[in-house]
Amino acid sequence: DRTVVEFHAPEGVAMVHVRTSELRLFLERSEHLVPAGREHQYLDWDRDLAELLGGLP
Secondary structure (H helix, E strand, O other), X not given: OEEEEEEEEOOEEEEXXXXXXXXXXXXXXXXXXXXXXXXXXXXXXXXXXXXXXXXOO
C-alpha cells in the first residue's frame, strides 16, 4: 500500500513515504511527458539536484 524511498547524503538520510497507487500514477504521467531514455533532453540532473540540496547559490 505504501512505498518508502530513502535519500542518503553526507548531511543525513531522508525517508519519504508515499501511497504506491499515487506513485504509480505520478510515474505514468511523468513518462507520458518525458519518455524513458530522453530525460537528458529535459533535465540537468546534477545541477537540479545540487540546487535542490543547497549546493548551488
